[in-house]
Amino acid sequence: MTRNTLDPFDGLGPLADLVQALKRLPGVGPKSAQRLAFHLLQHDRQAATDLGQALLTAVRDVQHCARCNSFSHTALCPICSDTRRNASVLCVVETPADLAAIEATHTYQGYYYVLMGRASPLDGVRPESLDWPKLATRLDDGEVREVILATNFTNEGEATAVFLTDRIRKQGVKVSRLARGVPIGGELEYTDPTTVARALLDRRPLGADPE
Amino acid sequence: MTRNTLDPFDGLGPLADLVQALKRLPGVGPKSAQRLAFHLLQHDRQAATDLGQALLTAVRDVQHCARCNSFSHTALCPICSDTRRNASVLCVVETPADLAAIEATHTYQGYYYVLMGRASPLDGVRPESLDWPKLATRLDDGEVREVILATNFTNEGEATAVFLTDRIRKQGVKVSRLARGVPIGGELEYTDPTTVARALLDRRPLGADPE
Numbered sequence: 001m002t003r004n005t006l007d008p009f010d011g012l013g014p015l016a017d018l019v020q021a022l023k024r025l026p027g028v029g030p031k032s033a034q035r036l037a038f039h040l041l042q043h044d045r046q047a048a049t050d051l052g053q054a055l056l057t058a059v060r061d062v063q064h065c066a067r068c069n070s071f072s073h074t075a076l077c078p079i080c081s082d083t084r085r086n087a088s089v090l091c092v093v094e095t096p097a098d099l100a101a102i103e104a105t106h107t108y109q110g111y112y113y114v115l116m117g118r119a120s121p122l123d124g125v126r127p128e129s130l131d132w133p134k135l136a137t138r139l140d141d142g143e144v145r146e147v148i149l150a151t152n153f154t155n156e157g158e159a160t161a162v163f164l165t166d167r168i169r170k171q172g173v174k175v176s177r178l179a180r181g182v183p184i185g186g187e188l189e190y191t192d193p194t195t196v197a198r199a200l201l202d203r204r205p206l207g208a209d210p211e
Numbered sequence: 212m213t214r215n216t217l218d219p220f221d222g223l224g225p226l227a228d229l230v231q232a233l234k235r236l237p238g239v240g241p242k243s244a245q246r247l248a249f250h251l252l253q254h255d256r257q258a259a260t261d262l263g264q265a266l267l268t269a270v271r272d273v274q275h276c277a278r279c280n281s282f283s284h285t286a287l288c289p290i291c292s293d294t295r296r297n298a299s300v301l302c303v304v305e306t307p308a309d310l311a312a313i314e315a316t317h318t319y320q321g322y323y324y325v326l327m328g329r330a331s332p333l334d335g336v337r338p339e340s341l342d343w344p345k346l347a348t349r350l351d352d353g354e355v356r357e358v359i360l361a362t363n364f365t366n367e368g369e370a371t372a373v374f375l376t377d378r379i380r381k382q383g384v385k386v387s388r389l390a391r392g393v394p395i396g397g398e399l400e401y402t403d404p405t406t407v408a409r410a411l412l413d414r415r416p417l418g419a420d421p422e
Contacts, residue, residue: 014265014272014284021265024258026250032238034308037269039237041282042327045270047235052266054225054232055251055259061225062252071252073225097245116253 015041067138069131070096070114079103079112086110088145092135092164094118094152102150110148113138118156119163127163135164139171146174153180226252278349280342281307281325290314290323297321299356303346303375305329305363313361321359324349329367330374338374346375350382357385364391 015037022033040048064070065077072078079085079099089110093099099112113135119127138144147168151157161177168175181199182191191199226248233244251259275281276288283289290296290310300321304310310323324346330338349355358379362368372388379386392410393402402410 012273012282012284012288014269015282018265018269018273021258021262024255024262025247027243036236038282038306038308040266041269041273044235047232048266048270051232051235052263052270054229055263055266058225058229058248058252059256059259059263062229071226071249095249097249 064116065114068099068112068114069116069134070099070112087143089148090138090144090146091148091150093150094157094160098150098152115151115160118151118154119160120156121159127160130160130163132164132167136167136171139168139173144173146176149175149177153178275327276325279310279323279325280327280345281310281323298354300359301349301355301357302359302361304361305368305371309361309363326362326371329362329365330371331367332370338371341371341374343375343378347378347382350379350384355384357387360386360388364389 018037018041019030019033022028022036023030025033028036040051061073062071063073065072065080066075067080068077070077070079074081086109089108090113091099091102091108091110092113092115093102094115094117096114099114102108102112115130115132115135117125117130119125119130139147147164149161149164151160151164165175165177179202180195181202182188182195188196229248229252230241230244233239233247234241236244239247251262272284273282274284276283276291277286278291279288281288281290285292297320300319301324302310302313302319302321303324303326304313305326305328307325310325313319313323326341326343326346328336328341330336330341350358358375360372360375362371362375376386376388390413391406392413393399393406399407
């Protein structure tokens with residue numbers, strides 16, 4: 001037994017390249033990459049072609065919106081192009097997915113700023129490395145009166161909010177944060193104690209308080 | 212509230228197309244597709260470009276080996292091109308990944324035939340729809356003396372083996388099946404009863420049996 005371990009795709013150039021490229025997707029290991037490649041080539045070459053073209057087109061055409069920093073294939077994204085929105089409120093989110101979550105509420109009429117990330121000191125992402133200067137410039141024009149920080153309520157999102165609060169206040173703009181509390185439909189018994197504690201602290205008066 | 216639910220990628224043509232294309236990968240749902248698209252466009256455009264090109268190249272160049280039916284970008288795959296192998300044994304496997312598993316043992320010197328699937332009546336895949344005629348033609352040349360059925364020991368793999376056994380025997384070729392039993396390093400306590408039962412039935416004599 002002097003042979004080395006065989007690469008199963010030895011000599012299979014384009015297939016080996018495809019498996020390698022699939023492995024670079026987050027969450028896809030060697031086995032899944034292999035299974036995906038086999039599936040596409042054996043059962044769904046049309047999907048493989050469509051995905052290949054979609055990737056190349058997106059890489060070529062998708063850039064960032066000049067105003068809100070979200071993904072866009074036009075200079076201004078559809079939301080920033082909509083002049084009927086309320087320019088005095090700016091909601092700061094981490095990702096385009098968070099923007100979509102706020103839009104899905106149908107209750108927010110202002111504009112957005114997408115950080116395209118979060119401060120994450122443990123991963124070496126310092127708050128200063130966020131797309132923060134672009135946001136500062138945006139606030140300088142004086143149109144925005146209030147910034148709603150809608151970063152996630154994770155350690156990273158909170159650190160990002162703390163960092164931004166200081167800087168935005170220095171620019172003389174009001175800063176608010178999404179309310180924390182028990183989710184709609186939530187039961188106290190199954191809500192984590194930190195959330196219940198926060199809901200107690202942030203309790204809201206009902207009706208007129210007695211003097 | 213008369214507005215319809217917004218598509219978060221409304222008006223984001225190439226990004227929406229990319230998310231749609233990623234959703235067609237097996238095991239990738241809408242949320243993962245979105246996360247993959249964001250990750251690639253925000254953090255790894257090179258990986259996106261490489262994957263796009265690898266997909267298009269593989270779809271264009273990867274076909275099936277004329278002899279063993281495995282994936283190959285040349286008319287004959289490297290294994291079938293290797294004339295030093297033993298042409299009297301043919302190992303039948305379900306997929307190229309199974310072929311790789313057998314090659315990794317470094318103990319098999321014959322050739323392969325890859326079914327590129329398995330009979331799966333529950334999924335509507337009848338045994339007759341496998342690439343079986345190509346295998347039959349291969350056996351007709353009289354060179355192969357023994358076919359080793361190495362389909363998986365799943366219901367589908369077993370059904371496939373049963374189907375093939377009948378047909379291969381009719382062609383006058385000897386058929387064998389991989390041994391079933393307790394895996395190397397396996398403990399009886401943690402081995403499923405069916406496997407232990409099979410290992411009992413297929414027990415092997417040690418040394419010379421007393422007359």
